[in-house]
Amino acid sequence: MTDTYTADTLLAVDFGTATTRALLFDVVEGHYRFLASGEAASTLGPPYFEASEGMRHALNQLQTITGRTVLDEAAAMIMPATADGSGIDAFVATSSAGPIVRAVLVGLLPQVSLESVRRAADSTYISVVETLSLGDRRREDQQIDAVLAAKPHLILIGGGTDGGAGEALLKLIEVIGLACHLLPLNAKARVLYLGNAALQEKVTQLLGGVATVYIAPNVQPELGEEVLAPARLELAKVFEELRLEQIGGFHALSSWTGGRILPTAPAEAQTLRLLSRTLDSGKSVLGVSVGSASTALTMAVNGNLHLSVRPDLGVGLNAAEVLEETALNDFMHWLPFEFSEAAARAFILNKSLYPHTLPMEVNDLYLEHALARQVIRAALRRARTYWPRADLLPTFDLIVGSGSVLGRLPRPGAAALILLDALQPIGFTRLSLDAHHLLAALGALSYINPLAVTQIMETDPLVNLGPAVSLVGRARRGDVICQVRLVSESGAEAALEVKFGSLEVLSLPPGQRGKLTLKPRPGIDAGFGPGKSRTRDITGGVVGVMIDGRGRPIVFPTNAEKRYEAVQQWIWKVGGA
Amino acid sequence: MPYIPPTSHVTLLATLKRERFLPIPGKVVAKMGQRMEASNVVAHTIIAHHHRLVDIARRLGVPNDKADHFMVKQEGDPVKKGEPLAVRKSFLNLVTTREPSPVDGEVVLVGDGKVLLAAISEPFELKAGLPGTIIDLVPDRGVTIETSGALLEGVWGNGRDDFAVLRALGGPEDVLLPEQLEMGLRGVILAAGLLEDKAVFKQMLEVRLRGLILGSLRAELLPEVQKLPIPVLVTEGFGSQGFSLAAHTLLTTNNGREVWINAQAWDRYAGKRPEVIIPLPSPGQSPPQPADGQALQAGLRVRIVRGPRAGRVGEVKALSERAVLLPSGLRTPVASVQLDQSHEPEVTVPFANLEIIE
Numbered sequence: 001m002t003d004t005y006t007a008d009t010l011l012a013v014d015f016g017t018a019t020t021r022a023l024l025f026d027v028v029e030g031h032y033r034f035l036a037s038g039e040a041a042s043t044l045g046p047p048y049f050e051a052s053e054g055m056r057h058a059l060n061q062l063q064t065i066t067g068r069t070v071l072d073e074a075a076a077m078i079m080p081a082t083a084d085g086s087g088i089d090a091f092v093a094t095s096s097a098g099p100i101v102r103a104v105l106v107g108l109l110p111q112v113s114l115e116s117v118r119r120a121a122d123s124t125y126i127s128v129v130e131t132l133s134l135g136d137r138r139r140e141d142q143q144i145d146a147v148l149a150a151k152p153h154l155i156l157i158g159g160g161t162d163g164g165a166g167e168a169l170l171k172l173i174e175v176i177g178l179a180c181h182l183l184p185l186n187a188k189a190r191v192l193y194l195g196n197a198a199l200q201e202k203v204t205q206l207l208g209g210v211a212t213v214y215i216a217p218n219v220q221p222e223l224g225e226e227v228l229a230p231a232r233l234e235l236a237k238v239f240e241e242l243r244l245e246q247i248g249g250f251h252a253l254s255s256w257t258g259g260r261i262l263p264t265a266p267a268e269a270q271t272l273r274l275l276s277r278t279l280d281s282g283k284s285v286l287g288v289s290v291g292s293a294s295t296a297l298t299m300a301v302n303g304n305l306h307l308s309v310r311p312d313l314g315v316g317l318n319a320a321e322v323l324e325e326t327a328l329n330d331f332m333h334w335l336p337f338e339f340s341e342a343a344a345r346a347f348i349l350n351k352s353l354y355p356h357t358l359p360m361e362v363n364d365l366y367l368e369h370a371l372a373r374q375v376i377r378a379a380l381r382r383a384r385t386y387w388p389r390a391d392l393l394p395t396f397d398l399i400v401g402s403g404s405v406l407g408r409l410p411r412p413g414a415a416a417l418i419l420l421d422a423l424q425p426i427g428f429t430r431l432s433l434d435a436h437h438l439l440a441a442l443g444a445l446s447y448i449n450p451l452a453v454t455q456i457m458e459t460d461p462l463v464n465l466g467p468a469v470s471l472v473g474r475a476r477r478g479d480v481i482c483q484v485r486l487v488s489e490s491g492a493e494a495a496l497e498v499k500f501g502s503l504e505v506l507s508l509p510p511g512q513r514g515k516l517t518l519k520p521r522p523g524i525d526a527g528f529g530p531g532k533s534r535t536r537d538i539t540g541g542v543v544g545v546m547i548d549g550r551g552r553p554i555v556f557p558t559n560a561e562k563r564y565e566a567v568q569q570w571i572w573k574v575g576g577a
Numbered sequence: 578m579p580y581i582p583p584t585s586h587v588t589l590l591a592t593l594k595r596e597r598f599l600p601i602p603g604k605v606v607a608k609m610g611q612r613m614e615a616s617n618v619v620a621h622t623i624i625a626h627h628h629r630l631v632d633i634a635r636r637l638g639v640p641n642d643k644a645d646h647f648m649v650k651q652e653g654d655p656v657k658k659g660e661p662l663a664v665r666k667s668f669l670n671l672v673t674t675r676e677p678s679p680v681d682g683e684v685v686l687v688g689d690g691k692v693l694l695a696a697i698s699e700p701f702e703l704k705a706g707l708p709g710t711i712i713d714l715v716p717d718r719g720v721t722i723e724t725s726g727a728l729l730e731g732v733w734g735n736g737r738d739d740f741a742v743l744r745a746l747g748g749p750e751d752v753l754l755p756e757q758l759e760m761g762l763r764g765v766i767l768a769a770g771l772l773e774d775k776a777v778f779k780q781m782l783e784v785r786l787r788g789l790i791l792g793s794l795r796a797e798l799l800p801e802v803q804k805l806p807i808p809v810l811v812t813e814g815f816g817s818q819g820f821s822l823a824a825h826t827l828l829t830t831n832n833g834r835e836v837w838i839n840a841q842a843w844d845r846y847a848g849k850r851p852e853v854i855i856p857l858p859s860p861g862q863s864p865p866q867p868a869d870g871q872a873l874q875a876g877l878r879v880r881i882v883r884g885p886r887a888g889r890v891g892e893v894k895a896l897s898e899r900a901v902l903l904p905s906g907l908r909t910p911v912a913s914v915q916l917d918q919s920h921e922p923e924v925t926v927p928f929a930n931l932e933i934i935e
Contacts, residue, residue, distance in 0.1 A: 044846060046869060047870035141627070141628045141693070144628050144693075145627050184602060246846075247846075342795065342796060345815070346795075349814070350883070353732045354814070354882045356583075357927075357929050358883070358903070358905075358927045358930060359883075359905045359907065360883070360884050360903050360930070362905050364884060408907065410906030410908070411906060
């Protein structure tokens with residue numbers, strides 16, 4: 001990207017499947033600040049087939065909001081900024097949009113190297129359509145046909161420790177070579193090799209004539225050691241190259257951005273990683289980004305990243321995938337009113353046909369929220385391979401939600417409830433919302449202007465929804481499971497009894513500090529161990545302090561009428577309607 | 578800042594250009610300027626059904642680097658099942674070992690002691706699909722065909738296409754019933770408002786329908802419709818809304834004409850939608866191509882695509898100047914729309930829930 005460490009006015013544009021957003025940053029009183037954003041419908045498809053058109057529409061809106069001129073009379077970007085304050089000094093771009101990228105993964109052992117290759121692939125918008133490994137019982141020619149049927153854009157090959165034996169891997173590479181030979185000339189695949197370093201030259205020699213070969217450091221250099229970061233970086237570059245070819249206008253745009261248009265999810269993950277390094281209250285962050293076509297879950301712990309991107313699952317274009325991966329009955333559970341399964345199925349399918357549409361009525365909004373919950377839960381199932389217990393989410397100090405479906409909600413309580421319902425965190429956590437879609441922008445900016453990112457993050461640009469305490473354990477619905485007392489720094493006191501099955505909210509305005517005392521009954525864990533009481537310092541948020549006593553997983557009343565009532569209560573409690 | 582909604586074409590007469598390309602390179606047999614009928618072949622190619630890898634060296638018991646010496650078939654050679662690929666004679670020619678081809682097909686690669694064969698049964702023929710004139714030709718890949726006619730764009734298709742006579746049944750919201758599928762409908766492409774009963778499937782195949790155009794489809798039937806051997810195209814969506822009046826009028830006024838139903842999947846990045854094309858003569862000047870990318874404004878015909886009025890068509894009467902608070906709590910710009918054949922006052926619809934009908 002552009003080397004502009006001294007740049008003042010920064011523009012970040014994110015190209016989503018449905019929406020293109022432009023964010024403007026500038027120096028105000030000696031510090032970088034986020035100024036405003038503009039958005040418009042993306043124009044990657046017909047009739048434009050030109051990404052920059054949607055960007056210009058978003059920039060026009062940005063100009064209207066800020067009163068600053070970014071485009072000249074010919075609608076071209078003014079760069080660098082001029083003395084009269086027009087234009088920008090640096091421009092970064094991210095994108096989560098684009099046609100499906102099909103990938104074939106190759107590894108030696110299915111549970112070892114193939115799994116590492118899959119984890120590398122999970123870091124960006126790749127759909128894995130075929131895998132080959134030593135565990136594959138198919139004949140070599142059947143494997144060749146499987147690769148051909150997959151029509152891969154990308155082939156990722158891993159396997160073997162550095163300097164280890166390579167014969168078995170070379171046999172699989174031979175199959176890939178034959179398949180690549182048979183692919184049509186206009187459909188040549190890109191091969192990223194991230195296996196035994198000793199074979200790198202041989203791989204280039206074997207596949208160089210039939211595919212474009214890229215080499216990355218081994219994802220498993222030694223037995224039992226997994227190193228994904230360098231491979232992910234290389235994969236991101238290969239992916240970006242592919243997107244420059246696939247999306248109209250990206251080539252021209254990349255000349256403004258130093259040749260790069262970063263995938264959105266890794267850019268967001270970069271910001272979450274920075275957050276996990278700088279958090280006052282803790283070091284583990286979970287990011288949930290829900291888009292029209294894709295969903296990404298990022299776990300950042302002490303600067304280490306686990307990123308799981310689902311390019312086939314979203315709340316718009318790829319909403320229909322929810323029907324494949326989750327039970328329709330679970331979708332219905334989130335609704336506070338009676339709704340038929342047939343109508344629910346039709347709603348989800350129609351959302352994938354008309355992804356840009358908006359809910360007019362409240363019940364329609366609830367349907368959209370139910371869809372968002374199910375999308376996140378489906379994405380969570382894949383990401384669970386990254387953490388130790390499959391039944392419970394690990395404790396996260398901070399959970400950040402992003403994406404249109406969360407960011408544009410009329411009431412922040414609704415976003416908080418979607419996060420609580422879909423993720424079902426445990427113990428103490430803080431919920432935040434990336435309402436201005438800053439994560440991707442800051443991640444991309446961090447490569448060219450880390451100072452700007454640090455200063456902007458110091459302004460706490462995320463919407464602080466508030467702390468949430470999730471009580472884990474079983475009880476009968478209506479039983480008191482925890483005594484809660486909140487004393488704010490202003491001296492105000494509030495106390496309540498949390499009953500099993502309820503969700504309670506105590507008021508504590510954003511930024512105001514307080515002391516929260518939790519006394520759970522035996523067998524109930526408020527984050528300190530079953531039955532253990534404690535007082536914690538907390539800071540308020542726009543929703544307040546949320547105490548979730550609904551169980552993990554959430555226990556719904558079996559009677560439909562009572563379930564509608566309970567769900568409606570939860571929505572009202574968080575101010576979600 | 579103008580808002581540009583998606584456009585859905587329900588066009589009575591336009592000049593239409595459609596690409597017909599082979600999935601892999603082959604031979605284009607159509608000529609520039611040639612007039613094509615729907616069933617004419619424009620290009621053909623060889624698509625391997627599957628591949629077979631034969632380890633010649635191991636079968637003949639020779640080292641990999643010596644196996645080429647015994648090959649009797651080379652790259653590009655056609656081969657019949659049972660025909661020898663390699664022959665090895667023993668010392669003094671007493672014993673002859675032949676390695677036969679396991680398939681009919683072609684030798685693709687020879688090397689390192691192995692032979693890769695492509696099993697080929699029938700050549701793949703690409704038909705014109707719709708009648709028209711070849712106006713562009715890409716050697717080895719395919720052609721662009723131009724025709725004039727009506728265009729009806731859909732929202733979902735099961736990936737098949739066919740060309741046959743159209744028969745429109747019932748009103749826009751009428752359900753297709755099994756008893757309506759009589760033998761008189763043999764070989765037609767049927768248009769019906771709704772499909773709700775899977776009992777229709779068996780009957781459809783018995784009367785040998787060539788295609789089905791639906792206003793809407795019951796969502797639970799989707800997996801079965803996907804597997805049907807005939808093209809099925811949905812114009813509005815899933816549920817029970819049926820055809821929009823505009824779509825229904827277009828289909829009924831062309832009842833009895835030949836139509837091309839191309840139930841391809843909706844690919845938003847490639848700009849390909851499921852569509853029905855009804856070739857029509859255009860005496861005199863060619864009609865214009867379908868317009869796209871118009872800004873939303875008063876006077877335009879629009880279709881509502883979400884909410885209880887989904888599928889209804891009307892005319893935009895006014896646009897809000899700024900975002901308006903919806904009952905859902907969202908703020909967004911809205912349009913006032915007067916619905917067709919409705920005594921309702923104008924309805925308020927978010928811009929995002931409208932498509933231009935062109």
